[in-house]
């Protein structure tokens with residue numbers, strides 16, 4: 001067995017993995033179209049002809065709507081991207097935004113979630129999931145994850161419900177779908193809105209349905225590491241015309257649209273932002289959404305290969321992928337008790353061999369000072385100190401032990417399952433895991449130090 005690279009041996013791999021951005025002539029030609037038309041936005045956030053119809057117009061119809069020069073629904077490329085996305089995901093409304101973070105906030109705002117309300121969400125996700133809840137001054141309530149899929153544990157949701165609970169924000173983490181049947185059942189029983197954060201799961205299906213289309217609203221991300229990308233960008237999908245209207249108003253300076261006939265309920269949360277997508281970004285989106293299936297096919301093929309290749313390594317458990325799951329990251333669970341070697345040494349040894357692995361998120365969302373100290377807007381603990389909110393809500397390490405254990409002891413994440421990486425690249429990954437895991441004795445004895453968190 002060759003010497004481990006961390007002890008001076010030859011690394012298995014010297015070539016870096018390739019980035020997840022795959023573009024071709026399609027992107028170039030659509031970008032050129034925008035350049036030639038010289039139409040870079042075309043959004044107008046003020047009342048216009050047909051505004052009542054526009055606010056609730058289904059995306060496929062909006063694509064061909066003859067607009068004035070500027071429009072409440074944006075330019076031609078934005079509307080084409082929305083129509084293509086709506087067709088792909090079989091939903092009436094797909095609404096572009098400039099990130100999933102702004103999409104999640106718009107979705108919560110459109111659903112009427114506001115000051116004094118609680119939103120139940122998972123402890124483990126990218127920070128934007130929890131931060132989006134704060135935007136309309138509502139309070140995140142974190143629930144532990146299910147060790148089977150790393151998503152919100154549906155068995156723990158009901159216990160977290162209080163009189164203030166208005167919504168559940170589910171995250172389909174790493175491409176795994178959350179247990180939606182159980183979550184929808186609880187939501188129906190308690191009259192809660194369900195929002196799906198699908199930033200990491202575009203194309204994943206749960207019992208034959210695309211995630212994002214099962215709850216009340218779904219949100220996707222097109223940030224550069226996602227399954228399809230526009231650099232930055234997001235999409236909100238919904239079947240509900242009132243939610244679509246709310247998202248469109250929040251996206252685009254909507255406060256100037258209502259007239260005196262709107263009552264308090266319909267005016268609530270129409271605090272318009274500028275979350276609009278540009279025409280150049282949407283041009284990338286049109287080309288990228290056409291690549292979603294092939295990108296997802298390769299992610300799935302690469303992940304299944306890794307799961308099969310690593311399944312018999314003592315000390316490792318591999319994901320059990322059901323059909324319909326499109327992996328976003330490939331996670332394995334490390335069992336230190338089985339090997340006697342700290343996870344940190346394994347991560348550093350794998351990296352030294354040329355395989356960039358990470359330990360997942362550096363902390364859970366509630367472990368950030370914004371929650372531990374409850375300081376968000378101003379210094380006086382708003383929104384927790386709002387007179388509309390009278391629950392005693394504290395956040396502290398130890399709140400969600402399963403999620404904490406996964407991040408602090410168990411996870412090893414490999415990211416580069418994306419196109420254009422192929423099975424040939426995955427063979428290097430499998431070979432490296434086998435090499436490192438066959439030399440545990442040398443790792444056990446060695447003193448190795450280094451940071452382990454995030455490594456791309």
Ligand SMILES: Cc1ncc(COP(=O)(O)O)c(C=O)c1O
Nearest residue numbers: 099100101126128199221222223
């Ligand atoms: C689960 C999840 N939610 C939300 C986001 C935020 O997406 P964006 O960067 O498009 O705002 C991300 C991005 O990494 C994410 O992974």
